Amino acid sequence: MSTGAAGLRKLITSNVLSMFGLITASVFLVVTVAQVVSSGAILPYNAYQPNFVQANLSPSLSHPFGTDLLGRDMLSRVITALPIDVGIPIITVAFSAAIGIVLGTLAAFFRGWLDEVLMRLTDLFMAFPTMIMAMAIAATLGPSLVNVTFSMIIVWWPPYVRLVRGGVLAIAAEDFVSISKALNSSFLYIVRKDAIPNVLPTILVYATFDVGSALLTLSTLGFLNVGIPPSAPELGMMVSNVTYNLFLYPYQIILPAVVVALIVAGFSFLGEGIRESLDVKLRPHIFVRSKPAKAIETKTQ
């Protein structure tokens, strides 16, 4: 397998799932960045100005997602929600990965009581129902975007600690780490040069998939009107505000929900596809996969 950028490109393009994921996730990322950078100039219509003449229009060429009951263009409203719906899950996962790398490396390197305390704490947090805890913390803190991000991170970090700890433990047993230790390398040097570069790929793949899960939780918080301020545009909340329109104007509910599903699918297809391409056990079977299963069966025997 080739390395570097060419290797990564081959890795992603060799799999249908990761190709679809890459394209979808990139489209949403680009639109999100464009929306933030241009501060709304890319919107086809004003997302906040009511226009009652054009209320409740079905999807058409001029309004691909239709208009809501105040006559605002739904596509523009969905785009204004992207910074929150793409941004907060990425921030949540990034912070959780950072917490995981710090605590997981500490637990794996120092073992003993520190390991024991950190892992029991992780177990405790993992036994909690994620959704309920996030809701409870967000509700008690009061509605604000900072609070909702904070409550997401509180319930999101534990799997990362386990993942990093396991990875670092496996690497710490390798000869090159023992030699590095024997050469009197400092703890930070070993962590920076050996531990982190070796765990990072696993974390990145897991985190890519996880951005999707984080968005599902975030938009559920929005749907249940917990934590997200009413003035902030969020897709789940956008859906829950118009549920009474389900039978009259179904597109007002279904289309924003489909956008949530597409963002989640983008990140999870990408993560899942890369994970499978990286799976060493499957590699001998992947490169003959255009042939029918029977042919593979005989080939491997």
Added chain:
Amino acid sequence: MIPLRDFLPYLGKRVLGAIGVLIGAMLLVFFISYILNPNPAHLWAGARASKSTIAAVVARYHLDQPWYVQLYYFLQSYTTGNFGIDPQTGRSILSEMEFYFPNTLELVLVSMVMIVALGVASGYIAGMHFGTKVDHAIRIFYLATWSSPYYLGGFLAILVFSSYVPLFPSGGMFSQTLAPINHITGIYILDALVQLNGQAFMSGIYHVIMPAAVLALLDFGLVARIMRSSILNARWSTHVKAARAKGTPEGEVRRNHILRNALIDTNTIIAVTFGFLLSGTIVIEEIFAWPGIGYFTYQAIVSINYPVLIPCVLLFTLGVIVANFVADVFYSLLDPRIALGEGGGAEG
């Protein structure tokens, strides 16, 4: 089978661990609620409560006392066995949970049956057709449904199967025109079945199918994904080659060597899915007007009603622990090499 002398110490260790986690969970929720909102009397008494009502609530829950006194009274209410009184309804919290929890259990159990059937079957088919169009189609389908939020699935189902093609009711647990049935387990369809009440049973089934199917369709991917990768692990392993070389019939190889080995790993994720569904039904219960424990917990959360929230969190946590425990026992039944207590299975 597991020898009893191995099983009892293992059971003891797990029970102790579970008690530790439950006490930790209880203290954590208490402190989070206390630190963030030390005097919720006006929330519990309602927006238009008079000063004397608020004073009565403060006095009843000792809200004017320091935190350790509050914690003492709080723990004391647990020794009476009914978790105290719900500050918003005035009823015993235990009796409220006894009403709501079986409803959720009914929904989750029906949908677990669908999840296991769908997940195991589609994971097996995808794994056995690895790399073909069938495999891609199944994976794209379960990843796509897994990526959909519950409200998308729920509203689409109502729109299509209650409005466009009116096959199923859009909400509720049973037909309101039926005579109420006796409360035995609290699980409606089970009670109807035990009392041989055919009409009530059919009505229960008719109402549970749509919400349970939406839950199952959106979550069977978790099981299918693990099932597929365990099938891939098993089908090219040396023992399968050995079995084929011996001349074992293909059907027997698939059943006893591939499927059985794949089920060992899948059984853990089935337990995880069950624990996750118990607390994960809030949105579905909200959409389908299902009076379950998720809905009850949601009401407690938005009114910062932690005397109710804490027993609910404990119940969900206990559900996760019990599900993991059952998975571990199954694990050792399916794979005789794995002894209980060696840390072989999923840890709580």
